[in-house]
Amino acid sequence: MLLVKRWREHPTVRFLALALAVLAAYNGYLYLTGPSRMTDRLRARLGEGPAAVNVLVTAKFPPEEFHIRLLQQVGNMRGVEGSTAKLYTITPASVRYLSRHYWVDRIDLAPDDGLK
Amino acid sequence: MNRARRRQILLGAIPFLTLGTIWQMNAVYGWLAPIHIPPPMAVWGAIFTLQDSCAGLVDALQQSPGCLFTSHILSSLGRVGLSLVVGLPLGVAFGVLAGMHRRLANALEPVGVFANAISGIAWVPLAIVWFGVGWLTTLFILLNTVFWLVFFNTLLGVRGVPRVYENGVRTLGGKRREVITQVYIPGALPSIVTGIRMSMGFGWRALIAAEMIGGDRGLGFMLFVSAQEYKTEEVFLGVLVIAVIWMLTDRACLVPLERWTIERWGLVWRPT
Amino acid sequence: MATTSLSVARPGIVLSARARRFWRQGGIELALVTLVLLAAWATISVTIPRPDRYLPSPLSVVLSSGDLLWKGILPNYVGQTLWRLVLGSLIGLALGIPFGILVGLNRHVSETFYPVLNFFQSISGIALLPILMIWWGTTEKTVFGVIVYTCFFPIAFTVLTGVRSTPLIYMNALRTLGASRLRIVRDVLVPGAMPSIATGARLSIGYAWRAAIAGEMLAGRRGLGWMIFSAQQVDQTAQVILGMVLIGFLWILLDRYVLRPIESDTIQRWGLVQR
Numbered sequence: 001m002l003l004v005k006r007w008r009e010h011p012t013v014r015f016l017a018l019a020l021a022v023l024a025a026y027n028g029y030l031y032l033t034g035p036s037r038m039t040d041r042l043r044a045r046l047g048e049g050p051a052a053v054n055v056l057v058t059a060k061f062p063p064e065e066f067h068i069r070l071l072q073q074v075g076n077m078r079g080v081e082g083s084t085a086k087l088y089t090i091t092p093a094s095v096r097y098l099s100r101h102y103w104v105d106r107i108d109l110a111p112d113d114g115l116k
Numbered sequence: 117m118n119r120a121r122r123r124q125i126l127l128g129a130i131p132f133l134t135l136g137t138i139w140q141m142n143a144v145y146g147w148l149a150p151i152h153i154p155p156p157m158a159v160w161g162a163i164f165t166l167q168d169s170c171a172g173l174v175d176a177l178q179q180s181p182g183c184l185f186t187s188h189i190l191s192s193l194g195r196v197g198l199s200l201v202v203g204l205p206l207g208v209a210f211g212v213l214a215g216m217h218r219r220l221a222n223a224l225e226p227v228g229v230f231a232n233a234i235s236g237i238a239w240v241p242l243a244i245v246w247f248g249v250g251w252l253t254t255l256f257i258l259l260n261t262v263f264w265l266v267f268f269n270t271l272l273g274v275r276g277v278p279r280v281y282e283n284g285v286r287t288l289g290g291k292r293r294e295v296i297t298q299v300y301i302p303g304a305l306p307s308i309v310t311g312i313r314m315s316m317g318f319g320w321r322a323l324i325a326a327e328m329i330g331g332d333r334g335l336g337f338m339l340f341v342s343a344q345e346y347k348t349e350e351v352f353l354g355v356l357v358i359a360v361i362w363m364l365t366d367r368a369c370l371v372p373l374e375r376w377t378i379e380r381w382g383l384v385w386r387p388t
Numbered sequence: 389m390a391t392t393s394l395s396v397a398r399p400g401i402v403l404s405a406r407a408r409r410f411w412r413q414g415g416i417e418l419a420l421v422t423l424v425l426l427a428a429w430a431t432i433s434v435t436i437p438r439p440d441r442y443l444p445s446p447l448s449v450v451l452s453s454g455d456l457l458w459k460g461i462l463p464n465y466v467g468q469t470l471w472r473l474v475l476g477s478l479i480g481l482a483l484g485i486p487f488g489i490l491v492g493l494n495r496h497v498s499e500t501f502y503p504v505l506n507f508f509q510s511i512s513g514i515a516l517l518p519i520l521m522i523w524w525g526t527t528e529k530t531v532f533g534v535i536v537y538t539c540f541f542p543i544a545f546t547v548l549t550g551v552r553s554t555p556l557i558y559m560n561a562l563r564t565l566g567a568s569r570l571r572i573v574r575d576v577l578v579p580g581a582m583p584s585i586a587t588g589a590r591l592s593i594g595y596a597w598r599a600a601i602a603g604e605m606l607a608g609r610r611g612l613g614w615m616i617f618s619a620q621q622v623d624q625t626a627q628v629i630l631g632m633v634l635i636g637f638l639w640i641l642l643d644r645y646v647l648r649p650i651e652s653d654t655i656q657r658w659g660l661v662q663r
Contacts, residue, residue: 123496123499124499124502127496127499127500128499128500128502128503128504129503130500131500131501131503131504132503132504132507135504151522152522152523219417222416222417222418223417223418223420223421224421226418226421226422227421227425229640230636230640231636233635233636233637233639233640233643234632234633234635234636234639235597235598235601235635235639236598237514237598237601237602237605237613238601238613238616238631238632238635238636239632240605241616241617241619241620241628241631241632242616242620242625242628242629242632244620245441245442245620245623245625245628246442320512321512321514321515321598324512324514324515325512325514325598325602328514328517328518328606329605329606329617336515339515339518340518340606342518343518343519343521343522346522348519348522351518351519351522352519354515354518355511355515355516355519358510358511358512358515359507359508359510359511359515362510363506363507363510366510
């Protein structure tokens with residue numbers, strides 16, 4: 001279908017390659033910086049392989065409806081103080097998922113994690 | 117009617133008859149709940165429910181609140197008509213002007229491409245901000261679609277008219293007015309009619325969408341309100357009316373018009 | 389070309405090939421008209437009462453986009469809409485193209501399906517949306533259903549017409565050389581249908597894009613369409629304009645760099661009719 005010679009110069013190929021490259025770079029950056037958004041305490045706790053943890057998610061600004069909705073989809077929201085949201089009973093996989101959002105400033109272990 | 121045409125009509129009717137039969141059987145045997153697929157008789161009856169307190173033809177034409185069915189249809193069709201009356205001359209005028217002046221075309225084309233890329237429905241929220249919910253919003257959306265499509269097609273048509281004709285008229289002493297009316301408009305007529313057909317196609321869809329979100333009357337509005345009240349038979353009725361109106365308009369009016377224009381005025385044959 | 393190009397030869401100024409192309413293809417006019425429109429926009433926005441509601445200035449639109457980007461909302465919405473478009477179109481095309489080819493193979497079958505395909509093509513996906521909302525509520529399934537429906541019928545119809553209009557002479561020629569039915573399908577009908585597949589795909593994806601935006605608006609699923617709809621309801625007109633600009637921009641990118649090149653390439657390679 002495409003003129004096979006010089007396909008590298010075809011506008012569609014270049015455009016899609018560029019789009020894919022941007023997407024890959026963007027996602028790569030998010031994945032790489034994910035762990036840096038988790039505090040050492042949290043990482044240690046996750047290393048123990050718990051079923052669920054309670055965390056405090058601090059965004060770079062007071063979370064809006066969009067962010068609260070997103071948080072509610074992965075755990076129990078128990079209130080917001082300033083820029084920090086208390087999120088209870090979420091799986092470690094979800095914690096890692098949250099850490100990959102660039103608007104998250106820090107995810108910390110909640111003080112009452114592990115308590116009933 | 118020769119055999120081939122007769123066979124085409126008979127064969128083409130088979131899927132419709134099959135669907136109709138299944139539809140009626142569903143109403144009798146109740147495979148899917150009436151709220152999902154209403155019985156055909158209920159859809160037909162919805163016409164009369166909507167026309168409940170209608171006093172007669174005069175009442176219907178005045179769009180009184182009793183005659184909902186006709187009033188919605190008239191609203192939608194009226195807006196289409198109005199947009200054609202306003203948008204068509206404007207589009208043709210600008211298209212001819214742009215076709216004659218390269219710079220104007222270069223300036224207007226990107227604006228039109230962008231306005232069209234923001235598909236009709238994406239204009240609705242902004243139109244609501246400016247004009248509020250009502251007929252002005254829906255008319256604006258329609259005009260937007262009609263104007264740009266007619267403009268582009270007229271531009272294309274005017275550009276396709278060989279310069280020879282203009283020069284010929286000029287050598288015979290014709291001034292600009294003659295050049296426009298005798299050369300460019302007739303020469304561009306096939307494209308203009310194609311533009312009308314395209315703008316009606318896209319415009320009709322955009323109108324229904326605009327009425328759903330930002331209208332207070334019309335077929336789209338009727339669909340949306342009936343869906344919110346879970347009156348599926350009215351929704352089905354509306355959908356059928358939309359389809360029938362479009363098929364009638366396209367097949368009975370626009371396609372023959374296009375074909376006649378090309379036969380009478382066409383300088384270049386361009387298959388549809 | 390009937391009209392002559394307006395490259396004015398200016399002695400003494402030698403422009404590079406790129407600059408000359410820019411000038412000839414109306415780049416100057418594009419830049420000028422953009423500047424004029426932006427200036428008019430800014431001026432009107434400053435002079436009217438309550439600009440935040442009616443016409444926010446270009447600056448506030450840019451600031452709003454920065455704000456939404458910073459908060460991670462914009463990439464999410466754009467991604468959602470694009471994802472729905474891509475997935476829905478792929479399903480619609482994957483269903484519609486084989487259907488069109490299969491139905492087009494036999495003359496009687498194609499005559500049977502032609503009117504009903506035409507009929508469903510005139511019921512736009514948006515008109516179907518209220519029915520789907522009654523059936524499936526405001527779920528992702530509703531929006532996907534609308535997108536797949538909107539994509540299926542135009543491409544099925546176009547491919548059907550394309551296969552039917554392959555000149556008989558090609559098929560007969562292959563038959564005289566002793567080709568089997570399958571061979572004819574593979575060597576004549578499928579390549580003959582390629583131009584209509586490409587054109588139909590472009591048309592279908594265009595419809596699907598509009599349907600995705602409309603579906604988001606009406607069914608309340610998060611995305612670009614939802615963003616402009618809900619922003620209008622809380623008088624955040626800057627977001628509305630931002631959303632509109634993004635929608636237009638994304639479509640222009642998609643059409644110019646993906647859909648149109650593929651279409652013209654396919655017609656160049658496989659087209660039986662000169663364009």
